[in-house]
Amino acid sequence: MTETARILKLSARNFKRLRAVEITPGPDGVILTGKNGAGKSSCLDAIWAALGSKAASPPDPIRHGEEEAEVELDLGEIKVRRRWKAGRSDLLVTDKNGAYAAPQKLLDGLVGSIAFDPLAFTRSTPKEQIAQMLRLVDLGGLDLEALARTRAERYSKRTEKGRQRDRSKGAAEAIVIPEGPAELRSIADISAAAQKAGEEHRKRKDWEAKDQRMTENLADLVAERDKLSGQIKDLGVQCAEHKSASPPVVADSFLAESARAITEAEAHNEKHRARAAAERAKDLHKAEADARAKEYRALTKEIEAIDSKKTGALAAAKFPVDGMGFDDEGRGITFGGVLLEQCGEAERIRVSTAVAMATNPRLQVVAIRDASLLDEESMQAVWDLTKARGYQLFLEVVDSDDPAAVLIEDGMVVEAGAST
Numbered sequence: 001m002t003e004t005a006r007i008l009k010l011s012a013r014n015f016k017r018l019r020a021v022e023i024t025p026g027p028d029g030v031i032l033t034g035k036n037g038a039g040k041s042s043c044l045d046a047i048w049a050a051l052g053s054k055a056a057s058p059p060d061p062i063r064h065g066e067e068e069a070e071v072e073l074d075l076g077e078i079k080v081r082r083r084w085k086a087g088r089s090d091l092l093v094t095d096k097n098g099a100y101a102a103p104q105k106l107l108d109g110l111v112g113s114i115a116f117d118p119l120a121f122t123r124s125t126p127k128e129q130i131a132q133m134l135r136l137v138d139l140g141g142l143d144l145e146a147l148a149r150t151r152a153e154r155y156s157k158r159t160e161k162g163r164q165r166d167r168s169k170g171a172a173e174a175i176v177i178p179e180g181p182a183e184l185r186s187i188a189d190i191s192a193a194a195q196k197a198g199e200e201h202r203k204r205k206d207w208e209a210k211d212q213r214m215t216e217n218l219a220d221l222v223a224e225r226d227k228l229s230g231q232i233k234d235l236g237v238q239c240a241e242h243k244s245a246s247p248p249v250v251a252d253s254f255l256a257e258s259a260r261a262i263t264e265a266e267a268h269n270e271k272h273r274a275r276a277a278a279e280r281a282k283d284l285h286k287a288e289a290d291a292r293a294k295e296y297r298a299l300t301k302e303i304e305a306i307d308s309k310k311t312g313a314l315a316a317a318k319f320p321v322d323g324m325g326f327d328d329e330g331r332g333i334t335f336g337g338v339l340l341e342q343c344g345e346a347e348r349i350r351v352s353t354a355v356a357m358a359t360n361p362r363l364q365v366v367a368i369r370d371a372s373l374l375d376e377e378s379m380q381a382v383w384d385l386t387k388a389r390g391y392q393l394f395l396e397v398v399d400s401d402d403p404a405a406v407l408i409e410d411g412m413v414v415e416a417g418a419s420t
Contacts, residue, residue: 004362005110006392007047009074014066015049015084016042016058019411026404029366029386029393033400034408040396043408044367046071047394050082051111051363053104057089063411075363080107110362117369118352118382126332126341133333136320136358142313148330151306158299165292172285177278180271187265194258201255203247214239320358321351349378353385364391371395 010023017039023030032040049057050071061084062069068085080103081092093103100106121129134144218235307328314325323336333340335351343351356366366386371379379395386393397405407415 004364004390005075005077006364007073008076009072010043010047011072012043012046012070014063014069015046015061015071016063016069017411018042018046018063021408021411021413023406023413025392025394027392028383029391029395031371031395031397031400031402031405032408033397033402033405034414035398038408039411040408041369042411044369044394044396047073047365047367050080051107053108054089057084061089075110078106111360117367118349118356119368119370119373121352121355122340122345122348126327126339129333129340130326130330133319133324133326133355136355137317139313139317142310144310144326144330147306147310151303154299154302154306158296158303161292161296161299165289165296168285168289168292172282172289175278175282175285177282178271178274180275181268182272182275184272185265185268187262187269190258190261190265194255194262197258198255200247207247211242214242321354324351324355345375346378346381349374350381350385353382357386357389357391360391364389365394366391367394367396369396372397372399 006027007025010025011021012018013020017037019039021039021043023032023043032043034040045058049061050073068083070081070083073080078093078095083090091103091107093100093106121132124132130144214235218239310328319325321335325334325337326332327334327339331339335343335347340348340351353366357364360366366382368374368382374382382395383393406413
């Protein structure tokens with residue numbers, strides 16, 4: 001069997017709305033025309049039902065009132081026939097050597113997606129378009145949706161870290177360090193000095209009291225010196241010895257000075273503590289801002305790695321049309337860097353038609369339902385594209401002035417023009 005195939009003839013009997021039709025499309029394709037409900041769509045459905053698996057068959061393929069339906073396709077080297085009867089279908093595929101033992105397997109290798117309709121693609125949601133393109137484009141196993149979720153999560157987390165960083169930075173900048181001493185004064189040292197001075201002061205008072213008593217005693221003894229001369233002499237010696245051991249004089253004002261020094265030290269230390277607390281708070285906020293900034297940078301690297309991975313996969317991917325791609329934010333398909341849904345109608349049709357051809361590299365057929373919706377420019381663009389690539393175009397329109405159009409009424413071919 002050749003690598004590519006076209007439809008040389010379509011024959012259908014009692015399939016859906018069709019009674020009996022036989023259509024011989026030209027090498028470029030065919031226009032099916034007729035009123036709504038005449039059977040145009042049934043012709044396109046017949047092609048897919050004959051080639052696809054059981055899942056491709058409609059729920060009710062047999063025309064009402066009939067017992068069986070049949071569709072035959074002449075693809076050149078091979079002939080395809082599928083019949084439906086009593087809820088069952090049978091498939092026969094033959095070539096010059098006879099029937100194939102595994103006919104559906106052969107057709108599955110031939111058919112990509114004959115049901116792909118460029119108009120349906122342009123009118124599907126961006127998410128549906130992405131899903132269809134992912135079935136065509138090899139991204140090396142890359143899951144774009146999972147990657148987009150991971151990126152969104154990292155982006156949201158990075159945004160929050162940025163807010164935390166800015167709050168901490170602002171809090172640090174808002175703290176004003178008050179004027180104050182850089183060092184504490186030791187109240188304990190001042191208290192110890194005051195205590196020592198107090199002890200010396202008490203010693204002096206005790207000495208003075210004793211000195212007073214001894215002097216008075218000496219006076220008494222001097223008065224009685226005749227009688228106590230020896231005692232006076234001894235006491236004089238004692239007094240002289242006592243005076244030689246006199247402690248230093250400590251002024252009474254020293255205690256007041258110590259109390260004043262303690263008060264000043266407490267005020268000094270209070271200012272120091274206020275300054276130290278402000279410096280600690282400022283340093284804490286700065287450290288917090290630095291930590292959040294570090295996390296922000298790490299998340300930025302993760303996001304850049306995700307973007308790089310995606311960019312690499314997309315750069316290596318082979319799209320059906322040059323200039324196609326996926327939007328970085330997962331919003332849809334792009335063409336020339338612009339979202340497809342924002343492109344002009346004619347441009348969207350051209351892109352979609354090219355994608356349709358890419359889905360059927362072997363069976364070179366593109367089918368467009370409701371082609372009446374196309375304007376003249378878009379219609380001509382579709383014909384030009386398919387013809388340039390050697391594809392057949394099956395168009396379904398309500399009215400057509402084309403002399404080659406096939407007119408269908410009540411499930412039958414009423415008029416068949418020259419092949420296109």
